[in-house]
Amino acid sequence: MSRVVWLGVITFAVASAAAAQGPWTIATNDTQMQFALSGGRPTISQLTSVADTSCNWASGEPECVLPASVTVGTTPTAVTWVYDGATATARQVEFAYHCDNPSLKLVSRWTSTALPGPVEHNVLLTNQDSRNMSLSMPYATALKLRRQAGHSYDHWSVEKASGDYAPEGPRAVPITGSYQTTLLCGPYSTDMDSEFDTPYTDMRDEIPWLCINDTTAGSVVYGGIEYSAWTVIDIKNNADYIDAKMGLKPTMWETTTTTPLAAGITLTYPPTFVGVCKGDVDDSCNRLHRWVEQHLRPPVPGGITPLIVNNTWGVGFGINETKSKAMIDSCAALGMEMFHLDAGWYKEVGDWHADTTKFPSGMASLAAYAHSKSVKFGLWVAWAQGGDMKTYNNEMLTVFNPTQAPWFTQAFAGNWTSQSYSGATVCLADPGAVSWCVGELHRIANSYSIDMLEHDQPVIPDQGCKRTAHPHTANDWVDTSRAACDGYYSVYDQLRQVHPGLWYEDCDNGGRLVDYGVAKRTHYYSVSDINDAIALRQVFYDASYPMPPSMLELYLDHNTDANQLLMVATTSFVYMLRSCLLGWPTIQCDTTTWDTTKKNAAMREFGFFKNKLRPLIANGNIYHVLPRPSFAKDPNFDPDNPDDPGWDGVEYYDPATGKGALMVFRPYSTVTQKTIKLKGLSPTKNYLVESADGGVSTQTLSGTALMTSGVTVNLPAQNSSDMVFLTATDTVGADTIAPSINSVTVSPALAASGDWVTVTVDAADDVGVVSVTADGLQLAHTTGNHWVGCVPAAGATGDHSVSASASDAAGNVTSGCFAAYKTAPICGANRGALYDSCAKTAAGNFLFKVWGTAHLVDSDIFTLSTAQAYPVTVLAPGYTLAEGNFAAARGVLQPGAGVPMISSSAALVQVLH
Numbered sequence: 048m049s050r051v052v053w054l055g056v057i058t059f060a061v062a063s064a065a066a067a068q069g070p071w072t073i074a075t076n077d078t079q080m081q082f083a084l085s086g087g088r089p090t091i092s093q094l095t096s097v098a099d100t101s102c103n104w105a106s107g108e109p110e111c112v113l114p115a116s117v118t119v120g121t122t123p124t125a126v127t128w129v130y131d132g133a134t135a136t137a138r139q140v141e142f143a144y145h146c147d148n149p150s151l152k153l154v155s156r157w158t159s160t161a162l163p164g165p166v167e168h169n170v171l172l173t174n175q176d177s178r179n180m181s182l183s184m185p186y187a188t189a190l191k192l193r194r195q196a197g198h199s200y201d202h203w204s205v206e207k208a209s210g211d212y213a214p215e216g217p218r219a220v221p222i223t224g225s226y227q228t229t230l231l232c233g234p235y236s237t238d239m240d241s242e243f244d245t246p247y248t249d250m251r252d253e254i255p256w257l258c259i260n261d262t263t264a265g266s267v268v269y270g271g272i273e274y275s276a277w278t279v280i281d282i283k284n285n286a287d288y289i290d291a292k293m294g295l296k297p298t299m300w301e302t303t304t305t306t307p308l309a310a311g312i313t314l315t316y317p318p319t320f321v322g323v324c325k326g327d328v329d330d331s332c333n334r335l336h337r338w339v340e341q342h343l344r345p346p347v348p349g350g351i352t353p354l355i356v357n358n359t360w361g362v363g364f365g366i367n368e369t370k371s372k373a374m375i376d377s378c379a380a381l382g383m384e385m386f387h388l389d390a391g392w393y394k395e396v397g398d399w400h401a402d403t404t405k406f407p408s409g410m411a412s413l414a415a416y417a418h419s420k421s422v423k424f425g426l427w428v429a430w431a432q433g434g435d436m437k438t439y440n441n442e443m444l445t446v447f448n449p450t451q452a453p454w455f456t457q458a459f460a461g462n463w464t465s466q467s468y469s470g471a472t473v474c475l476a477d478p479g480a481v482s483w484c485v486g487e488l489h490r491i492a493n494s495y496s497i498d499m500l501e502h503d504q505p506v507i508p509d510q511g512c513k514r515t516a517h518p519h520t521a522n523d524w525v526d527t528s529r530a531a532c533d534g535y536y537s538v539y540d541q542l543r544q545v546h547p548g549l550w551y552e553d554c555d556n557g558g559r560l561v562d563y564g565v566a567k568r569t570h571y572y573s574v575s576d577i578n579d580a581i582a583l584r585q586v587f588y589d590a591s592y593p594m595p596p597s598m599l600e601l602y603l604d605h606n607t608d609a610n611q612l613l614m615v616a617t618t619s620f621v622y623m624l625r626s627c628l629l630g631w632p633t634i635q636c637d638t639t640t641w642d643t644t645k646k647n648a649a650m651r652e653f654g655f656f657k658n659k660l661r662p663l664i665a666n667g668n669i670y671h672v673l674p675r676p677s678f679a680k681d682p683n684f685d686p687d688n689p690d691d692p693g694w695d696g697v698e699y700y701d702p703a704t705g706k707g708a709l710m711v712f713r714p715y716s717t718v719t720q721k722t723i724k725l726k727g728l729s730p731t732k733n734y735l736v737e738s739a740d741g742g743v744s745t746q747t748l749s750g751t752a753l754m755t756s757g758v759t760v761n762l763p764a765q766n767s768s769d770m771v772f773l774t775a776t777d778t779v780g781a782d783t784i785a786p787s788i789n790s791v792t793v794s795p796a797l798a799a800s801g802d803w804v805t806v807t808v809d810a811a812d813d814v815g816v817v818s819v820t821a822d823g824l825q826l827a828h829t830t831g832n833h834w835v836g837c838v839p840a841a842g843a844t845g846d847h848s849v850s851a852s853a854s855d856a857a858g859n860v861t862s863g864c865f866a867a868y869k870t871a872p873i874c875g876a877n878r879g880a881l882y883d884s885c886a887k888t889a890a891g892n893f894l895f896k897v898w899g900t901a902h903l904v905d906s907d908i909f910t911l912s913t914a915q916a917y918p919v920t921v922l923a924p925g926y927t928l929a930e931g932n933f934a935a936a937r938g939v940l941q942p943g944a945g946v947p948m949i950s951s952s953a954a955l956v957q958v959l960h
C-alpha cells in the first residue's frame with residue numbers, strides 16, 4: 048500500500064513540475080492553442096487549426112493584457128504585476144497574476160470544449176484591497192496574428208441590419224498597407240429611416256465577429272465577443288503581423304471609459320473566443336455555428352428547432368381574443384407550431400396584465416386554448432420598459448413610483464408619457480431593477496403558462512445613465528452598458544434556472560442586439576424589423592456568416608407594398624414564403640385571410656420545411672453559393688455582378704446525413720436558367736438531385752460534378768423560386784450495376800431423367816462477370832459472354848427450367864429461371880418403327896433407343912442398320928465406334944421425312960459387340 052502511494056506522489060510531483068514550466072496546450076475539435084513562458088510571462092506560442100498545425104497564427108504575444116494602472120481613490124497608480132503560475136487541465140489553462148500594492152488579483156482562463164469551434168477566454172480582475180478603485184478596462188483579448196510572407200489576407204465583417212434594410216452586406220477587405228479599422232458593436236444599433244436616403248450615412252454597428260482569412264493558405268482565424276455592451280474589435284495591419292483586439296470600447300466621444308472597481312469586487316472582462324479553421328470563410332462559420340448552437344445557446348426545449356411561428360403583429364394593436372383564437376385555429380390547421388402574441392395585449396407599458404377589454408378571458412385562458420390545439424404560446428413583453436402610471440401597485444413598473452424611480456437612467460418630468468409599446472428603459476445595473484424584472488417575469492411565466500418569452504425594446508441603455516448610485520460610472524455610455532449588460536444577463540440566467548423549458552426570443556426593435564452574449568441567453572433573435580421578401584433574404588445572407596441560421600428569426604408580413612405584389616400569383620406567394628423559411632420563420636400575417644390556394648401552398652411549404660429544411664438548418668452547414676440578394680430590377684443594375692443579374696440563394700448540406708438543399712430565388716432577373724456550383728459535398732459520393740417545383744430534372748450527379756460543373760436550375764418566372772434537394776445515394780466508383788443475363792440455352796431440349804444437359808449462358812456486366820451458375824452448379828467461361836456447363840435433367844417427366852445466376856466482383860447478382868427442357872421416358876424401338884408416322888408424332892414426348900450395325904459417315908454421324916434395312920442416322924458428335932460395331936444409341940427423334948434421325952451424343956452411344 049505504502050509503495051503505491053509513494054509512486055503516486057512521485058508521479059504527481061513530476062507532472063506538477065512540468066505544468067509549472069509549460070508549454071500548455073488545449074484544443075477543441077478544430078482549434079489548438081499552446082501557451083509558453085517567455086521572459087517569465089505566459090505567451091501564446093501557437094494558434095493553429097488541429098487539421099494543419101504547420102500554419103501558426105501566433106506571434107508569441109502575451110496571453111493577456113494586464114492593466115498598467117488603476118486609479119486608487121482619485122490617484123492614478125501604476126500596477127506591478129507578478130506572474131503566479133498556471134493551473135492546467137485537459138480543457139482549461141488558467142494563469143494567475145497579482146499586484147501587492149494596490150492589492151489586485153487577475154485570473155486569465157482559456158477554456159476548450161470537445162466540440163468543433165473556438166477556445167474561450169475569460170478574465171477576472173479582483174480588488175483585494177480595502178480601497179475603492181477604478182480603471183480603464185484593457186482589451187479582453189489582444190492577438191498579433193502572424194503574417195506569412197507572400198500571403199494575402201482579407202478582413203471580413205457584417206453589420207447588424209438593425210430595424211431596417213441592410214444596405215451593405217458582408218465586407219471582405221484586403222488587409223494591406225496601413226489598413227486599420229474599428230468594428231463598433233453596441234447594445235442598440237441605430238439605423239436610417241430609409242435605404243433610399245442618399246448619400247447613405249452608415250450608422251449601424253457590427254455583429255461582434257472577428258474574421259481574418261488567409262486566402263493563400265486557406266486558413267481562417269475567427270473570434271467574437273460574448274457581450275452586449277459597447278465593445279470593439281480593432282484590426283490593424285503591421286509588417287509581420289495583424290493586430291486583432293477585442294474588448295470593451297475604450298473611449299466614447301473622446302472620453303475614456305472608466306469602470307469602477309470597488310473594494311472586494313471581482314470585475315469580469317467581456318468574454319471572448321478565438322478559433323482557427325482550415326478552409327474558407329464559410330467553413331470557419333460552419334464550425335462557429337455548431338459551437339454557438341451546442342455550447343453557447345441554452346438547450347432547445349423539446350430538441351426541435353427552428354419552429355414555424357405565427358405572430359400577431361400583422362394585425363398590430365387590432366389583436367384581441369377572438370382574432371387570437373382564430374389565428375391559433377389557423378396555426379393548427381396549417382401546421383404552424385407556435386402562436387406568438389405580439390404587442391397590443393397588455394394594459395399599458397410597465398403593466399403586463401391583459402387588457403381585459405380585448406382579452407376578457409386573460410392570458411392563461413388563451414394559452415390553454417393554444418395548448419388544446421397543440422400550438423405553443425409565445426408572448427411579447429417589453430419587460431425592461433417602465434411606464435407613466437401614477438396609480439400603481441408592485442406588479443407595475445413606472446417612473447413615478449418613488450421606489451422604482453431611481454432604477455431608471457434619469458428622473459422624469461411629471462408630464463412625461465410612455466408610448467403604446469415603449470417607455471423608459473430601466474438601468475439593469477441597479478440590483479433593485481434586476482430583482483423586480485426577475486420577479487415579474489416569474490409571475491408572467493407561471494401565471495400565463497407561456498412557452499416563449501419575447502423581449503422587445505431596449506434592455507440595455509445605449510446612451511448612458513445619470514445615476515451616481517448605480518455600480519457604473521455615471522453618464523459614461525460604455526460603462527453604463529457594461530453594468531446594465533451584466534444585469535440583463537443576470538435576469539435571464541435567473542429566469543432560466545427556474546424555467547428551463549421556456550423558449551427565449553430576442554427582439555430589440557429588430558436586429559439591434561445580435562451578438563454572442565445574447566446567443567448565450569436566448570434561442571433565437573430577430574435580425575431586422577423588415578418584412579419584404581428580398582430584404583429578409585439579404586439580412587439572412589449577411590447574418591448567416593457569423594450566426595447560426597437556426598437562430599436567425601425572419602419576420603414575414605404579407606402587408607408590405609412589395610409583398611402585396613407577391614400575394615397575387617401562387618408562384619410569387621411561395622417565393623415570398625420561402626424567403627422566411629431560410630432560418631427561423633416567424634410569419635407575421637393574418638393567415639385566416641388566406642384563400643384555399645394559398646393555404647394549400649403554405650401547407651406544402653411547411654411540410655417541406657419540417658421534413659427537409661429544418662434538419663439542415665438545425666444541423667447542416669450553410670454555403671453562400673450565390674451572390675447577396677439584390678433589389679436590381681434590371682440585369683445591368685448590379686455593377687458588381689454584370690453577368691449575374693440577381694438570382695440568389697443558399698445551400699445547406701449536412702455531411703452526417705448526406706442530405707442537402709439548395710434554395711434558389713429569382714427576383715427581377717430576366718435570366719430563366721442558371722447553373723449553380725455547390726460547395727461542401729463529398730466528392731466521392733453520388734447524389735440524387737430532385738426539386739420541389741421541377742426547376743431541376745431528377746438526376747444523379749457526383750459530388751465532384753455538382754461542385755465543379757454545378758446543377759442547372761430553371762425558373763421561368765420572375766419572383767419565383769425552387770428548392771433543390773440532394774440525397775447521397777452511394778459512393779462514386781462503386782459498382783452498383785448487376786450483370787445482365789442475355790440468354791440461356793439448354794441442349795438437348797429433351798432428356799431422360801439424370802442425363803446431363805448442357806447449359807450455355809450469355810451474361811454481361813458493366814465491370815465484369817466473375818461467376819455464373821446453372822441450377823447451382825458452376826459454369827465455365829468459354830469465350831466472350833459465354834459460360835457453359837452441364838446439369839442433370841430433373842427426374843420428373845415434363846417441362847423444367849434452368850435457374851441461372853450471374854455475379855460481378857462487387858457482389859451484384861442477377862438470377863432467374865430461364866430456358867426450359869423436358870424430361871421424357873425412353874422408348875426402345877426397332878428401326879422400322881421409326882419410319883412410322885406414329886413415331887414422328889411421339890418424337891417430342893419420348894426418347895428413342897435403337898440398335899444396329901454401325902456404318903460410319905463422318906466424325907459426327909453414323910448410321911445403324913442391319914443388312915441395309917431400315918437405316919437410322921445417329922447424330923452424336925465425337926462418338927467412338929468402329930465400322931461394323933453392333934451398337935445402341937438413344938436420343939431425340941428429329942422431325943422430317945426420309946431416313947429417321949436420332950439426335951444423340953457420344954455418351955449415349957453404346958458398343959454392344
Ligand SMILES: [Zn+2]
Nearest residue numbers: 474476512517
Ligand atoms: Zn444606471
